Amino acid sequence: xxxxxxxxxxxxxxxxxxxxxxxxxxxxxxxxxxxxxxxxxxxxxxxxxxxxxxxxxxxxxxxxxxxxxxxxxxxxxxxxxxxxxxxxxxxxxxxxxxxxxxxxxxxxxxxxxxxxxxxxxxxxxxxxxxxxxxxxxxxxxxxxxxxxxxxxxxxxxxxxxxxxxxxxxxxxxxxxxxxxxxxxxxxxxxxxxxxxxxxxxxxxxxxxxxxxxxxxxxxxxxxxxxxxxxxxxxxxxxxxxxxxxxxxxxxxxxxxxxxxxxxxxxxxxxxxxxxxxxxxxxxxxxxxxxxxxxxxxxxxxxxxxxxxxxxxxxxxxxxxxxxxxxxxxxxxxxxxxxxxxxxxxxxxxxxxxxxxxxxxxxxxxxxxxxxxxxxxxxxxxxxxxxxxxxxxxxxxxxxxxxxx
Amino acid sequence: xxxxxxxxxxxxxxxxxxxxxxxxxxxxxxxxxxxxxxxxxxxxxxxxxxxxxxxxxxxxxxxxxxxxxxxxxxxxxxxxxxxxxxxxxxxxxxxxxxxxxxxxxxxxxxxxxxxxxxxxxxxxxxxxxxxxxxxxxxxxxxxxxxxxxxxxxxxxxxxxxxxxxxxxxxxxxxxxxxxxxxxxxxxxxxxxxxxxxxxxxxxxxxxxxxxxxxxxxxxxxxxxxxxxxxxxxxxxxxxxxxxxxxxxxxxxxxxxxxxxxxxxxxxxxxxx
Numbered sequence: 001x002x003x004x005x006x007x008x009x010x011x012x013x014x015x016x017x018x019x020x021x022x023x024x025x026x027x028x029x030x031x032x033x034x035x036x037x038x039x040x041x042x043x044x045x046x047x048x049x050x051x052x053x054x055x056x057x058x059x060x061x062x063x064x065x066x067x068x069x070x071x072x073x074x075x076x077x078x079x080x081x082x083x084x085x086x087x088x089x090x091x092x093x094x095x096x097x098x099x100x101x102x103x104x105x106x107x108x109x110x111x112x113x114x115x116x117x118x119x120x121x122x123x124x125x126x127x128x129x130x131x132x133x134x135x136x137x138x139x140x141x142x143x144x145x146x147x148x149x150x151x152x153x154x155x156x157x158x159x160x161x162x163x164x165x166x167x168x169x170x171x172x173x174x175x176x177x178x179x180x181x182x183x184x185x186x187x188x189x190x191x192x193x194x195x196x197x198x199x200x201x202x203x204x205x206x207x208x209x210x211x212x213x214x215x216x217x218x219x220x221x222x223x224x225x226x227x228x229x230x231x232x233x234x235x236x237x238x239x240x241x242x243x244x245x246x247x248x249x250x251x252x253x254x255x256x257x258x259x260x261x262x263x264x265x266x267x268x269x270x271x272x273x274x275x276x277x278x279x280x281x282x283x284x285x286x287x288x289x290x291x292x293x294x295x296x297x298x299x300x301x302x303x304x305x306x307x308x309x310x311x312x313x314x315x316x317x318x319x320x321x322x323x324x325x326x327x328x329x330x331x332x333x334x335x336x337x338x339x340x341x342x343x344x345x346x347x348x349x350x351x352x353x354x355x356x357x358x359x360x361x362x363x364x365x366x367x368x369x370x371x372x373x374x375x376x377x378x379x380x381x382x383x384x385x386x387x388x389x390x391x392x393x394x395x396x397x398x399x400x401x402x403x404x
Numbered sequence: 405x406x407x408x409x410x411x412x413x414x415x416x417x418x419x420x421x422x423x424x425x426x427x428x429x430x431x432x433x434x435x436x437x438x439x440x441x442x443x444x445x446x447x448x449x450x451x452x453x454x455x456x457x458x459x460x461x462x463x464x465x466x467x468x469x470x471x472x473x474x475x476x477x478x479x480x481x482x483x484x485x486x487x488x489x490x491x492x493x494x495x496x497x498x499x500x501x502x503x504x505x506x507x508x509x510x511x512x513x514x515x516x517x518x519x520x521x522x523x524x525x526x527x528x529x530x531x532x533x534x535x536x537x538x539x540x541x542x543x544x545x546x547x548x549x550x551x552x553x554x555x556x557x558x559x560x561x562x563x564x565x566x567x568x569x570x571x572x573x574x575x576x577x578x579x580x581x582x583x584x585x586x587x588x589x590x591x592x593x594x595x596x597x598x599x600x601x602x603x604x605x606x607x608x609x610x611x612x613x614x615x616x617x618x619x620x621x622x623x624x625x626x627x628x629x630x631x632x633x634x635x636x637x638x639x640x641x642x643x644x645x646x647x648x649x650x651x652x653x654x655x656x657x658x659x660x661x662x663x664x665x666x667x668x669x670x671x672x673x674x675x676x
Binding site for chain 1: 449452453454466467468470474475476477478479480481492495496539
């Protein structure tokens with residue numbers, strides 16, 4: 001036992017000596033052969049030497065694989081920042097509307113948790129409900145009646161929970177009514193967001209792998225010389241994924257309704273339109289990732305970079321309102337944030353497309369920008385002589401003549 | 405007649421093609437030979453429009469009349485042999501009975517009929533190259549570009565591939581192929597020997613042999629190691645300006661000797 005303990009103690013010292021063998025060699029001014037003879041005299045030195053070669057080789061490969069290195073360095077920082085600033089379920093400020101006669105008096109008496117953004121003395125209960133349906137506020141008080149009626153937007157789960165907890169303290173002075181998710185079920189807000197996550201997964205990861213496979217197999221080169229336009233290649237490649245994702249979306253939506261009782265209060269066509277636009281964004285991201293990846297492994301790694309922030313910062317898990325401002329703004333750059341707004345709005349609140357113009361508009365702009373950028377990059381791979389290609393060197397002297 | 409004329413291609417600081425001119429007449433096979441990194445694939449890809457030129461001109465048919473077999477497999481692994489051919493035929497607009505007849509003809513000529521429903525991933529290397537070849541000629545192209553079609557496959561499949569290339573040329577296509585097998589290249593109507601992006605020599609096999617200057621000797625122990633290379637159990641040595649030792653055995657150079665001798669002459673910076 002003592003011998004084993006001693007060996008264990010000496011082993012790290014041996015490893016340090018061997019790993020720093022260059023320095024040790026110069027330190028002792030030993031010749032190469034003598035140095036190695038010395039090492040091979042040590043117990044198990046050949047094993048350690050082999051291990052050293054492996055460690056050095058692994059480090060060299062790692063340094064060349066910038067993407068993995070980036071992942072190793074950035075991921076802990078990213079997770080620290082995200083969990084530090086974003087992982088907060090407690091909403092400390094609730095957007096609040098107060099309507100009805102005495103709206104100003106009621107607003108003045110509310111605790112600081114309720115950040116009154118709308119005060120309408122002439123407003124009615126219907127106006128309050130409209131503000132909630134349009135997701136302009138988390139809570140709407142209808143003043144002018146006893147007790148005061150507090151309508152809570154249940155589709156913003158954590159905001160609603162904070163509101164209900166605060167309102168319960170007011171006792172019978174306030175009558176609380178939770179709309180759109182009366183039992184404040186987590187599944188009701190998660191299912192619409194998960195539909196978006198599934199579309200993101202298929203659109204980003206599966207599409208990029210499918211595209212990169214052509215490059216890995218060398219068949220992209222073959223497609224490039226065929227009389228088929230890059231746009232036809234892209235559309236032909238993504239059409240099956242678009243269909244599969246659409247079928248998946250329908251299955252998940254129906255299962256969410258059947259298994260979890262999630263309501264579908266809005267217009268299915270508006271929902272389908274939002275999903276289609278969102279799918280174009282994610283498919284565009286998938287194509288883009290394929291243009292910056294040489295292998296399926298690289299594509300998965302890169303897609304992971306795009307996917308993780310969307311899961312954590314889109315408001316799907318942690319409420320956007322509870323995040324620090326800097327992190328929240330990252331969330332506002334992510335497409336899943338806007339699809340979640342659309343899916344929760346249509347499914348839970350029955351919001352019309354007119355009240356969801358902002359997420360629809362942002363997603364449309366994203367779809368155009370991402371898809372155009374990805375197509376141009378893909379076009380560069382398929383048609384190297386075209387102006388879209390930075391490598392497309394075609395000086396005046398270089399000409400291509402098509403002969404019949 | 406299709407051609408690459410005075411073509412220069414640079415990849416960063418590397419000169420991949422240096423003022424290369426190669427003509428590919430219809431109805432004949434032009435073989436490009438040279439070692440690794442000689443510029444063979446770059447030349448072929450330039451003619452296919454896949455590599456932009458820094459200078460020079462390309463005379464090639466439109467994509468509809470071009471057939472190309474890349475150095476990679478040239479087929480989709482998760483599709484069957486038939487599905488691969490049908491996919492490419494579909495892009496070139498072949499369908500219906502015309503496609504059925506063409507597919508059957510190509511499968512028969514490439515001896516792939518029995519493997520028609522097999523996945524490309526499950527074909528042997530030679531069968532996969534033959535499949536790639538059939539896909540490249542499915543639309544009867546005017547210019548057929550084959551990038552090392554026979555590298556890494558067995559001798560029987562090599563003969564099959566050469567037969568297919570010859571048949572394509574016999575039917576009027578201009579065929580440009582690269583190869584590392586010099587015995588294969590000897591059969592071509594026109595040879596292009598590339599080294600470090602430059603054409604060392606080109607012409608028919610007889611023209612290349614006739615134009616070769618200097619003497620090749622066979623020896624057990626070369627006089628100048630930098631001018632010698634191994635051929636089987638003996639070594640050959642090149643004397644660019646003639647004048648080998650009187651006791652040396654002079655041998656008639658074959659294409660392999662000529663290619664190696666010219667490459668050594670270029671590398672040793674002695675005019676051949």
